[in-house]
Structure formats: structure tokens, C-alpha cells
Amino acid sequence: MENSVLLSPADNHQKALIRKLEQEAGTSISLCYQCGKCTAGCPAAFAMDFPPRQVIRMLQLGLTDMALNSNSIWICASCETCSSRCPRGVDIASLMDTMRREALKRGKTDKKVAAFNKAFLSNVKNFGRTFEAGLLLRHNLVTGQPFKDMELGLPMLKRGKASPLPHMIKGRQEMKKIFERVDQFGGEQ
Amino acid sequence: MKFAYYPGCASEGSGIEYHMSMERTAYILGFEIQELEDWNCCGATSGHNTDKLLSVALPARNLAIAERSGLNMVVAPCAACYSRHRYAEHTIQHDPEMRRKVEQVLELDLAGSTETLSILDVLVNKIGTETIAAKVVNPMTTMKAACYYGCLLVRPVEHTGFDDPEDPQTMDQIMKALGADPIDWSHKTECCGAALVTSRPDVGNPMLYRVLKDAKESGAECLVTACPLCMLNLDMRQAAIEKQFGEKLALPVYYITELLALACGDKPSQVGLEKHFVEAGTYLRTIEVRGAEARAAAEKAAQEAAEKARAKAEAAAAAKAAAAAKKAAKAEAASKAESADGQAAPAKEAAAGKPAASADGDQKKIDAFVAAFNKNPDKMAAKLVADEAQAGILVSALDDKKKSKLASLMVKDMELAKKAAAAYVQQELKKQGECQS
Ligand code: SF4
Ligand code: SF4
Numbered sequence: 001m002e003n004s005v006l007l008s009p010a011d012n013h014q015k016a017l018i019r020k021l022e023q024e025a026g027t028s029i030s031l032c033y034q035c036g037k038c039t040a041g042c043p044a045a046f047a048m049d050f051p052p053r054q055v056i057r058m059l060q061l062g063l064t065d066m067a068l069n070s071n072s073i074w075i076c077a078s079c080e081t082c083s084s085r086c087p088r089g090v091d092i093a094s095l096m097d098t099m100r101r102e103a104l105k106r107g108k109t110d111k112k113v114a115a116f117n118k119a120f121l122s123n124v125k126n127f128g129r130t131f132e133a134g135l136l137l138r139h140n141l142v143t144g145q146p147f148k149d150m151e152l153g154l155p156m157l158k159r160g161k162a163s164p165l166p167h168m169i170k171g172r173q174e175m176k177k178i179f180e181r182v183d184q185f186g187g188e189q
Numbered sequence: 190m191k192f193a194y195y196p197g198c199a200s201e202g203s204g205i206e207y208h209m210s211m212e213r214t215a216y217i218l219g220f221e222i223q224e225l226e227d228w229n230c231c232g233a234t235s236g237h238n239t240d241k242l243l244s245v246a247l248p249a250r251n252l253a254i255a256e257r258s259g260l261n262m263v264v265a266p267c268a269a270c271y272s273r274h275r276y277a278e279h280t281i282q283h284d285p286e287m288r289r290k291v292e293q294v295l296e297l298d299l300a301g302s303t304e305t306l307s308i309l310d311v312l313v314n315k316i317g318t319e320t321i322a323a324k325v326v327n328p329m330t331t332m333k334a335a336c337y338y339g340c341l342l343v344r345p346v347e348h349t350g351f352d353d354p355e356d357p358q359t360m361d362q363i364m365k366a367l368g369a370d371p372i373d374w375s376h377k378t379e380c381c382g383a384a385l386v387t388s389r390p391d392v393g394n395p396m397l398y399r400v401l402k403d404a405k406e407s408g409a410e411c412l413v414t415a416c417p418l419c420m421l422n423l424d425m426r427q428a429a430i431e432k433q434f435g436e437k438l439a440l441p442v443y444y445i446t447e448l449l450a451l452a453c454g455d456k457p458s459q460v461g462l463e464k465h466f467v468e469a470g471t472y473l474r475t476i477e478v479r480g481a482e483a484r485a486a487a488e489k490a491a492q493e494a495a496e497k498a499r500a501k502a503e504a505a506a507a508a509k510a511a512a513a514a515k516k517a518a519k520a521e522a523a524s525k526a527e528s529a530d531g532q533a534a535p536a537k538e539a540a541a542g543k544p545a546a547s548a549d550g551d552q553k554k555i556d557a558f559v560a561a562f563n564k565n566p567d568k569m570a571a572k573l574v575a576d577e578a579q580a581g582i583l584v585s586a587l588d589d590k591k592k593s594k595l596a597s598l599m600v601k602d603m604e605l606a607k608k609a610a611a612a613y614v615q616q617e618l619k620k621q622g623e624c625q626s
Pocket of ligand 2 (some may be wrong): 042
């Protein structure tokens with residue numbers, strides 16, 4: 001064994017995680033030949049610590065923690081450009097999505113993005129619809145930036161583009177149940 | 190045609206004009222939209238960022254409502270809602286395990302029979318641009334519009350597929366049907382920053398700026414969108430972008446349905462134009478004036494062209510008439526020459542020696558003989574040779590050169606002319622003989 005080269009340092013645990021990510025994302029990272037087309041077209045790559053190609057490379061090398069800790073997965077705007085252009089058919093956007101959910105489960109997230117998502121979904125759960133005005137307000141309070149988007153609030157109200165109260169659907173009980181049952185599935189999806 | 194209609198949450202707030210103009214568009218083009226009863230939010234990006242099962246279950250509840258209503262075609266004007274419903278449809282149809290889970294979550298059975306459509310797909314492929322063009326009363330002539338498709342109307346291809354993901358054309362086609370000039374530009378499917386402009390403006394704002402800047406630099410005077418989230422960014426946040434990047438953009442942004450309704454005669458207030466953040470009415474008035482000028486100029490040019498064509502046709506007719514007159518005159522001269530032949534030739538023979546005949550007069554006679562040769566070659570040939578057979582041969586031998594040679598000899602000396610004619614006959618006989626041998 002003295003001449004063996006360790007191509008992937010991944011242990012069994014990491015390998016299992018990668019398999020799970022691939023399965024949920026419906027794609028295969030081994031297809032990637034590192035051409036970089038995904039990064040070239042990514043409109044958010046400028047703000048990422050590791051651009052999409054490198055995130056895929058990390059997974060190929062079994063560096064799952066590094067990939068899940070990168071800010072890239074939170075910067076990704078889900079624009080789908082990478083997936084639609086990849087010459088190998090790797091669904092990078094879906095992997096990004098899957099990694100976000102995995103990171104969330106581990107309590108690793110971008111605070112602002114996570115706060116926004118949480119506020120958004122609590123609207124959906126309680127009202128059945130999103131309540132834009134309330135959402136902005138709540139998001140800003142939670143993230144400690146109460147004056148953000150002030151230039152939008154009043155003009156929106158004046159133009160009848162923001163209702164002061166949420167629209168509520170009749171099936172609100174149904175919505176609560178949907179969220180509960182999804183939770184019961186253990187967020188495994 | 191009747192569609193189930195999924196307005197989406199933005200229709201009750203920031204995207205209220207889209208909802209208003211969508212209803213107007215359906216009314217104008219004569220198709221029916223029936224709002225899904227008690228529809229819920231699709232979960233949008235927050236849904237699929239958080240949980241896959243949730244992200245399919247939320248739109249699936251709406252699809253189940255559509256299935257129950259018996260309307261399988263669902264139009265979802267918001268690009269994000271469209272994308273989430275397409276994703277759910279795709280999953281229900283192709284992933285049996287996931288479908289079972291969704292059915293358990295919803296406590297419903299799903300048939301997977303729906304087809305969610307974007308507004309662009311409906312307008313171009315279900316209604317047709319000819320139908321739209323036929324309804325236009327205020328064409329958007331001279332409007333320089335950047336058609337902005339963004340991400341989710343064209344990607345991922347396996348869920349959308351009604352247009353090209355890199356250089357889509359459906360919105361451009363609709364704009365052309367409205368009389369506008371959609372421009373070519375490189376950012377028509379680049380991401381505007383989406384929710385990042387709200388959650389992470391440090392990342393989202395530069396993305397938004399690049400889209401607006403490219404539209405401006407490519408010569409656009411306005412943007413057209415089919416998504417309330419793109420509208421929120423492009424329109425409502427444009428002032429903040431101008432401030433941050435120190436650049437005046439002043440690009441009004443319109444929903445495709447707003448422009449359609451306006452071009453088909455609606456008043457701006459009917460589609461909620463006054464609700465925009467970047468003032469949108471002035472540019473439309475500019476277009477009205479500029480379009481009217483352009484149409485007047487085009488009309489004038491067309492008129493001038495017609496005038497020119499008419500003048501040309503008249504000139505051609507006059508030339509034709511002149512040619513006909515000339516021909517008639519020639520024919521007359523020829524017949525005169527012919528009738529003159531009998532008496533004139535001997536008279537000329539007699540007068541041949543006299544130098545009295547002017548060269549000019551001779552030329553006229555020569556011309557008359559040539560004309561006679563052209564008009565009645567047999568008769569002329571008969572005067573120069575002994576019998577009908579030889580006359581026939583002479584006629585077949587005659588070309589323009591020989592005709593004028595004979596004519597001039599006839600004027601000078603009839604005998605010489607006869608000799609020349611005999612020589613031509615001999616030549617011709619020889620030639621024909623050679624051909625036969
Ligand atoms: S475009 Fe596809 S093949 Fe190329 S680096 Fe990205 S994921 Fe790999
Ligand atoms: S989906 Fe994410 S990673 Fe892919 S190009 Fe868009 S922003 Fe970049």
C-alpha cells in the first residue's frame with residue numbers, strides 16, 4: 001500500500017451524506033469534469049467564497065463540511081443558469097438547494113436569509129398567503145434593521161400596493177396540518 | 190378558451206397592476222380565467238430553501254383545486270409561482286414515491302392532470318400573436334423595449350420548455366404584435382437578484398444594477414417583464430440603485446399585460462399604471478407623439494413612393510404610345526413605299542443617272558424599302574428574282590444587313606440589285622446543300 005494515492009479523503013459517513021445529497025438533488029456529482037461553465041455564468045459568483053465549480057469539487061473530494069459551511073449556498077439566487085448550461089447535465093442549482101436544506105438542519109445558515117425564509121413560511125402557515133408588508137416589517141425588526149426599505153413602505157401603502165392587513169384563506173386549518181405533517185416526515189426530504 | 194387562474198400573493202400587494210392588467214388582457218382577447226377557489230401561497234424560494242416535501246405540497250394543494258374544478262390548464266402569471274407549480278407537476282408526474290408522500294400530507298389523491306402555463310405561453314401559443322395584433326388600436330410604434338424574461342420563465346428547461354433558455358423570443362413576438370421595437374440585449378435572462386435584493390442587498394443590488402445598466406446601454410427606453418418579483422426589483426428599487434451606483438437610469442418598467450391592454454385601447458388607470466414607482470405615463474405619451482410622427486412620415490414616404498410609381502407608370506405608358514405611333518408611321522411609310530414600287534422604281538431607274546436626288550431623299554427611300562422588306566418580304570423578293578421558288582430562297586437568306594444592302598441598291602440601280610439578289614440566292618442554295626450533304 002505504500003504507493004497508493006488517496007484520491008478522496010471521504011470517510012464512510014461523508015460518502016453516505018454525499019450519496020444522500022445526490023439522491024435528493026436528483027443528480028450526480030461524478031459527472032462533473034470541472035470545466036467551470038457553471039461559475040462563468042453564475043451571476044452571484046462574485047460574492048461567493050467558493051464559486052459553484054469549487055463547491056462541486058469539494059463534494060467530489062468528500063469535503064462535505066467545507067461545502068456546507070461555505071456562504072456560496074446562501075448567496076446562490078436559485079437562478080438555474082448553471083444547471084441549464086452544464087455540458088455534463090449536473091443539476092448544480094438543485095444541489096445548492098439540497099445543501100441549503102442540509103445546512104439548515106445542522107443549524108448552519110446565513111442569518112438574514114434564514115430569518116427571511118422563516119418569516120415568509122410562518123405567513124404561509126398562519127394565513128395561507130404571504131403578507132408582504134408585514135413580512136418586510138417583521139424581517140427588518142428581526143434582523144435589526146428597522147429602517148431598511150423605508151423608501152418603499154409608505155409609497156406602497158399610498159399606491160394601494162400594500163394592504164395593512166394580511167389576506168387569509170379559508171383553509172387555514174388545512175395549511176397548519178400540511179406544515180405539521182411535513183414536520184412529521186421529519187424534514188427528511 | 191377557459192383557464193384556471195392562479196393570481197399569486199403579489200397580486201394582492203406589490204403586483205396588483207399585474208392582476209388588474211391580466212384580467213383586462215383576458216377580457217380583451219376573449220378568453221376566460223377562473224380564479225382557483227381559496228388558493229394558497231406556493232411557498233416560493235423560502236419553501237424550497239427549507240423543505241423539499243413542503244415545496245411540492247404547497248403548490249400541489251392548488252393543483253388539486255384545479256383538478257377538482259375540471260380546468261386542467263392553469264395560468265400562473267407570476268414567474269416564481271409558475272416555476273413552483275411546474276416543479277410540483279413534474280414531481281407528481283415523475284416521482285411516484287414523492288407523490289405518495291404529498292398525497293399523505295394533503296390527504297388528497299392527485300391525478301397529475303394539470304398543466305400550468307406562463308402568460309407568455311398562453312398569449313403566443315394558445316391565443317396567437319395575429320389575434321393580438323388584430324385587437325391593437327394604439328400601436329406602440331417606436332417603443333424601444335428591453336424584454337426581460339429573467340430566470341424562471343425559461344429555466345430549468347425541463348420544467349418550462351416553451352421558449353429558448355438563452356435567447357427567448359415569445360415576449361419579443363408579443364411586443365412586435367403591439368407595434369413596438371424590442372431591442373436585442375444580453376441580459377434578457379440574467380437574474381435580477383430575486384429575493385437577495387431584500388435579504389442580502391450587498392449581493393442582490395449589483396445583480397439588479399447589471400440588468401438595468403445593460404438594458405440602458407443597449408438602447409432600451411423601457412423594460413417589459415412578466416413577473417411581479419422582477420417588477421418589484423426593477424421598478425420599486427430602481428431609485429435606490431440609481432443612488433447607490435450614482436447613475437441615472439430612468440427606465441419605466443411595464444408588465445407585458447399592461448402594454449397589451451393599453452395598446453388595445455385601455456386607459457392607464459384601468460391597468461393601474463399610476464401605481465408604478467418609476468413614472469410610467471410620460472414615456473407612453475412620448476411614444477404616442479413619436480409614433481404618430483413616425484406613422485405620418487411612413488405614410489408620406491408611402492405616398493411619395495406611390496406618386497413616383499405612378500409617374501413611372503405614366504412615363505412608360507407614354508413611351509409605349511410613342512413607340513406604337515412610330516410603328517404605325519413606319520408601317521404607313523412602308524405601304525407607301527410598296528405602292529410606290531411599281532411606278533417609282535422605273536422612274537428612279539430613269540432618274541438614276543441624275544444627280545438631282547439628294548442623299549437625304551435617297552436615305553428615306555432606302556428606309557422605306559427596308560421597312561417594306563420587313564413587312565412583306567415575299568412581295569419585295571418577287572421584284573428582284575425570276576420566279577416564286579427563288580423568291581422564297583431569297584427571303585430565307587435575308588438578314589438585316591442584306592435587306593439594307595438590297596434596299597440601297599434598289600434605290601441606286603435596279604439591275605445591280607437584281608444581280609445581288611441572284612448572288613444571295615446562289616449563296617443560300619450552296620449553304621443549304623452543304624447542310625444536307
Ligand atoms: S458546468 Fe458542469 S461540468 Fe462544468 S464545472 Fe460546472 S458542474 Fe462541472
Ligand atoms: S443557481 Fe445559484 S449557483 Fe447556479 S448560477 Fe444561479 S446563483 Fe449561481
